[in-house]
Amino acid sequence: MPRRKTIRETVPPATPSRRPEPPGRRHVTSHDVARRAGVSQSAVSRCFKPGGSASAKMRERVLRIAEEMGYTPNAIARSLITRRSNLIAVLISNLTSLYYPEVLSELSNCATAHGERILLFALPQESDVDRTIDQVMQYQVDGVIAAVRLSRQQLDAFARRNIPVVFFNRYLRDIPVNAVCCDQEDGARILVSRLYAAGHRRFGIIAGPKDSVVGEERVHATIDRLNDHGVRHVPVVRGGFDYESGRAGLHELARLAQRLPQVAVCANDVMAIGCIDAARYDLKLRVPEDLSVVGFDGVGPSTWESHRVTTIRQPVGRMAEATLTLMMDRIANPGMPPEKRILAGEFIEGRSARLA
Amino acid sequence: MPRRKTIRETVPPATPSRRPEPPGRRHVTSHDVARRAGVSQSAVSRCFKPGGSASAKMRERVLRIAEEMGYTPNAIARSLITRRSNLIAVLISNLTSLYYPEVLSELSNCATAHGERILLFALPQESDVDRTIDQVMQYQVDGVIAAVRLSRQQLDAFARRNIPVVFFNRYLRDIPVNAVCCDQEDGARILVSRLYAAGHRRFGIIAGPKDSVVGEERVHATIDRLNDHGVRHVPVVRGGFDYESGRAGLHELARLAQRLPQVAVCANDVMAIGCIDAARYDLKLRVPEDLSVVGFDGVGPSTWESHRVTTIRQPVGRMAEATLTLMMDRIANPGMPPEKRILAGEFIEGRSARLA
DNA sequence: AGTAAAAATGACTTCGAATGCAACCCGGAT
DNA sequence: ATCCGGGTTGCATTCGAAGTCATTTTTACT
Secondary structure, three states: OOOOHHHOOOOOOOOOOOOOOOOOOOOOOHHHHHHHHOOOHHHHHHHHOOOOOOOHHHHHHHHHHHHHHOOOOOHHHHHHHHOOOOEEEEEEOOOOOOHHHHHHHHHHHHHHHOOOEEEEEEOOOHHHHHHHHHHHHHOOOOEEEEOOOOOHHHHHHHHHOOOOEEEEOOOOOOOOOEEEEEOHHHHHHHHHHHHHHOOOOOEEEEEOOOOOHHHHHHHHHHHHHHHHOOOOOOOEEEOOOOHHHHHHHHHHHHHHOOOOOOEEEEOOHHHHHHHHHHHHHHOOOOOOOOOEEEEEEOOHHHHOOOOOOEEEEOOHHHHHHHHHHHHHHHHHOOOOOOOEEEEOOEEEOOOOOOOO | OOOOOOOOOOOOOOOOOOOOOOOOOOOOOHHHHHHHHOOOHHHHHHHHOOOOOOOHHHHHHHHHHHHHHOOOOOHHHHHHHHOOOOEEEEEEOOOOOOHHHHHHHHHHHHHHHOOOEEEEEEOOOHHHHHHHHHHHHHOOOOEEEEOOOOOHHHHHHHHHOOOOEEEEOOOOOOOOOEEEEEOHHHHHHHHHHHHHHOOOOOEEEEEOOOOOHHHHHHHHHHHHHHHHOOOOOOOEEEOOOOHHHHHHHHHHHHHHOOOOOOEEEEOOHHHHHHHHHHHHHHOOOOOOOOOEEEOOEOOHHHHOOOOOOEEEEOOHHHHHHHHHHHHHHHHHOOOOOOOEEEEOOEEEOOOOOOOO
């Protein structure tokens, strides 16, 4: 028995006999369906296209046969000819944080609703974008949703290829770009005014990393609003948006001033949670009686009874929807000028701050 | 001057005059590069292929010109001919939980390392798989990583098209499949023996939903090990793996028995956290003095000072690596029989259980 | 019935890269 | 000089679906 199965897989030279049912065929193509249905390949293609010109009789017949044969249109082939991959690249970096998974989940839902699939680029570091960008190009994505920093050069690279980019919760200072953000300034204003009204006067801030536009906005807006109320000299310490740095942040604030502030404003919820824990378990303070702590984001765990963080919740669902809408718009009309959509956050009273 | 540029672009009818630099060209193709370099298209293709037969001189020249022209190979076109998309579908459902984002993050890293991209299918409900599966097929993915339930039919559909499937932390009872799991039985054994050794005798269990194989394994293994130690009549209440159901679970356990159990074994960390909070804030119990609580997973927040959950941490990174290795293997050799890889979890002492 | 308009259908081409095959080039051995 | 052979290179084909255009069929209306 010769058995020249050396190149058995290379193409598929009709595998001698593997399984009885499907005789080893690679894929059922529209040609196959066409032949079996006694129509042309174009006809099959049209039957699968919503608006396609095909008689009800044929469409029904073709669809039935396609079903029988287990035919599935090849999206790759379609993309090649239509120049539309229905793929949207999502660049995201802190998938292990509490905030971004929620974002990704919502983006995915919205994308599906708009008939797009998500090609995920989860970067270990924001700085890994460069190595990724080439991949993004290769896959001919219809658009890019960036929840990471992009340099001017990177943005240009996309522009050159007419690939629309929409930023999520960040943007570039000097260049007009498409972006969907939560109104950080407004959130900070609400927090500050509520806290000030409750009699707080000594504030401290636990900021995020310097390169986070959103983090910086929150901090600056907070300081500005405090200044408006005549509160000066607000100490700021830096964190990295994670639990430990929130905790360390409070210790640092304690070291910085003789008296601990009455309020710790944290640049996100996770740091607020770390801060609350530092207060309770390290400094033996009561929250909110001895120290008020507020955050930003409104992530899931911020509602846990153990912390009940007073925060500004981002309308992630609506932001994702806005992002996709904006994206589909730019895909349809590549010429349109950049647009920023800013949604208001929602004040969550929680219990981590004394508000009266 | 005839100038029959009528069909110059077909799709983008050359916006009258937009930017001077790139004259509206869609994409630079290998043909374009070839023409400019004075070589054939095949040559360009070969220059970009690692093992491709091309003289050093030509390769250098072509790559330089390609660079100049901003050429990027079209992965879509390549996939069509090679029948290899370098796309792996990841089916995942609870992206808003604390566990799966971590999984996704690790899977993404590993996939990149193996030269594959992730096509994300984040399902709002596990039951939405059916509507999704067709999409997965269309995109000609090289393989499917399933962190959701798949029915026998769905599995068959993939098998028929020779698309390898690897389950993440779940599998099917009666059908041999590729799967990477954490050893739940072993984890339960460790927890039970430590707790029993510390003198605990009255246990209660807060289980996950019935359709979670992993959840059920944890519960059954826990009960079995308890039986081994002579502990009978272990009350079990059901939760949904979320914070609130952990909280409600403890209340239900309290209602069920006259005396509250000494230990609440929760089917995951988030429920354990809910349970701890219910104990502390609703029932005014001290954890672990009055009630021991243990969980499974070892998600980030389980290490927070506020809870310090005693748990079995899953080696998510190594599991992801095993998943990808297994996957690449099946992609390379489609014929191989299914394989299950079971990795041991790591006991995390925490502080939510009295262990001595 | 007759004709114009509309709908349905098929042949053919296209998208962009990969690859089998044949042609070729060049140096070295005979 | 002839031939061999390995390394290069180009030609032509292929992947699977979609769209263009011409042709045929059906429908509608006078």
